[in-house]
Amino acid sequence: MAVVGAGFSGLCVGIRLRQKGVRDFVIVDAAPSVGGVWRHNTYPGVAVDIPSATYCYSFEPNPSWSRSFAPGAEVRAYAEHCADKYRLRQHLRLGTKVERAVFDEDTDLWHVHTDQGSFTTRFLVAAVGPLDQPKNPDIPGIAAFTGKIIHTARWDHGHDLRGERVAVIGTGASGLQVIPEIAAVADRLDVYQRTPIWVLPKVDFAIPRAVRAVFRAAPPVQRLVRLLTTVASEIIMVLGIVHYSKVPFLVRATEAVCRAHLRRQVPDRRLRRRLTPDYGFGCKRPSFSNRYFPTFLRGNVELVTDGIERITEKGIVAGGTEREIDTLVLATGFKILELGAMPAFPVVGLGGVELGAYWDENRYQTYEGVAAPQAPNFWLMNGPYTVTGASWFSIIEAGSTHIVRCITEARRRRAVRMVVRHRPHDAFTADMRRRMKGTILAQPSCARSNSYYFDRHGDSPYVRPQSGLYVWRRSRSFDLDDYEFSMADNRKE
Structure with missing residues (x-):
């Protein structure tokens, strides 16, 4: 099988595959090293914009962050560390840009075309992050x-x-x-x-060596800190953004904090007005x-x-x-919800349908944010209806868990084709669109935000309007029979 992308999403899929005993896979990336967006983005001042404690895999806490908001170079070093520790180097095919993938319906194989030649694979995962193609x-x-x-x-x-x-x-x-x-x-x-x-005050400080020593000696302590920062993010993003219609006061309170921060730092009233958003907090990435x-x-x-x-x-x-x-x-910024960016390369599935063009024409839609009926044996990390209020790494881990469950089940059944059924796919997409009506993203003011959360249809499929905890549980409990399995002899189980 093949994973396209050696950022944190692709590395997580590789780690989960190895943990399940799967060794026959490659991770392909156009860059000469791992790290994805953190390998590409090295501009002055680049750093994470969520607390460092949250910005790591739950199973691999990083006790070495130097600051509460880690600089980009440290994040890239963490990616290199994970590639080494989890023995992913042998699976990497770097300096190889995937240009196109075409599904062969006769052999149930993907033909992956790259700038270094072509290869075939049974299962294909697109793990190119959304912040990949500069706009x-x-x-x-x-x-x-x-x-x-x-x-x-x-x-x-x-x-x-x-x-x-x-x-x-x-x-x-x-x-x-x-x-x-x-x-x-x-x-x-x-x-x-x-x-x-919208700008919030940044509680940014150097993490004392003594604290880092405690994190190294007692990883559960750091996991507790990670849990607390994740819960804080969930409260703001899930309660405030996703359930805006039920608790609009939470968004208003957050906006008040942002305005107070602006008043403290900019005494000029006219300048403050020009720096104050006229859309609701959450319409656009703060x-x-x-x-x-x-x-x-x-x-x-x-x-x-x-x-x-x-x-x-x-x-x-x-x-x-x-x-x-x-x-x-x-x-x-980046090209995100537009043709050529999601997926990051042409994916030609059943009946010659190119997935990106299909979504661009018929609105973005998936099953659990990772699968589409038009593309058998194919999963997409960070696809439509993926991002929750949880840590980005929690989102990555949930997607990886879903995908690896599918692949290991297909291998267990000796299936040559696995594709999500239309009914659960359509039900999931309809549920996401229904839930969106109660979010801040449905408010009229969001039309003024120029946010990449929205696509040309006016939908906001970048966001999954559910809690991170629910998505985590769902990745472990979705019904595998929502997929159709086909065998080499009769093509259908």
């Missing part, structure tokens, strides 16, 4: 710009920003982290904001920072909220004014 803005004239262009997801460390005139487009999670770093070295910084971001807002008080920083009209050879025109720059930094 460049579609702004007139950008190709004519003669200065340097850098996307935060592909940072050029050989380019020195000291003393330069720099513009940053984008004020999402990446922009929030990189903007203070650039402001400290640039001669001038223009920040182009389309939509403000973040934590103590440095972002004060950056706009610096004399060399200007917040530009006029819409960008065009980019010229020398700068950016917004509000009828051209501001000349030397370097343009794109903090414009």
Whole structure:
């Protein structure tokens, strides 16, 4: 079998397979090393935006985090550690980009085409994370710009920003982290904001060596800390966001905390207004920072909220004014809910149906966030209706558990084909859409958020409107008979 993606999702699938005694698999990735989004994103200031204690596998707590919000280099080192400890190196096929996968209905095999050649596999898992393909803005004239262009997801460390005139487009999670770093070295910084971001105070501190020593000596202590931070995330995201219609006051209270944080850091009322979102907390990914807002008080920083009209050879025109720059930094995020991004490569299943094109035309839909009737022997990590309020690693582990249960069951039955049935698939998708009506994402204000949670149909299939605990239990208890198994002799059990 084959797993595409050597980030934390792909590594988790590999770990779970080995724990079940499965050894005949490969993990394919276009990059030369493991780590996924943490291998690609190395921009100044990059760090996790949830507490470090939560940002690790439940079965492999990391006692070495240096801060309560770990820097990106440490997260990447953790990925390398997991690849070594769980003996995944022998399964890696790095520097190999998957370009297309086609299911052969006669042999029930996937033909996987890469830039290094093709191979066949019985089972295929797409574990490319959602934050994989950088999204460049579609702004007139950008190709004519003669200065340097850098996307935060592909940072050029050989380019020195000291003393330069720099513009940053984008004020999402990446922009929030990189903007203070650039402001400290640039001669001038223009920040182009389309939509403000909700920002919470960041309780960021160095973790004392003594505490790290306790974590190493007594892993249950760290697991307890992880549980507490996960529960806190669940309370905000699940009760506040998913069950918004029942407890709207929780979202309002969180917004009040964010506004108070902004008032403390920005005394200028007019500037505060421009930095305050006009959509509800949760419509768009929020973040934590103590440095972002004060950056706009610096004399060399200007917040530009006029819409960008065009980019010229020398700068950016917004509000009828051209501001000349030397370097343009794109903090414009990733392609997520769009054709070519989910799945990250063409997946051609039954009847020649390409899964991404089918979803793009007929709305995103899955069974338990991982399977589709159009694609036998195929599962998708981080697919439609996957993300809950739990730790990202809890989401990864739930998806991996579901997938490995399927693969081991298919092998036990000696099945050559395993595909989710239409009825449970359709029931799950209908349930997700029904539940979405009670979330913050169904509120009218979310239309103003420019959030990647939404697709071109107006749906928000990025989010799974259920608790992390429920998803964890469901991955271990879903009915395997929701899938149809076919044998080599009669093709159906």
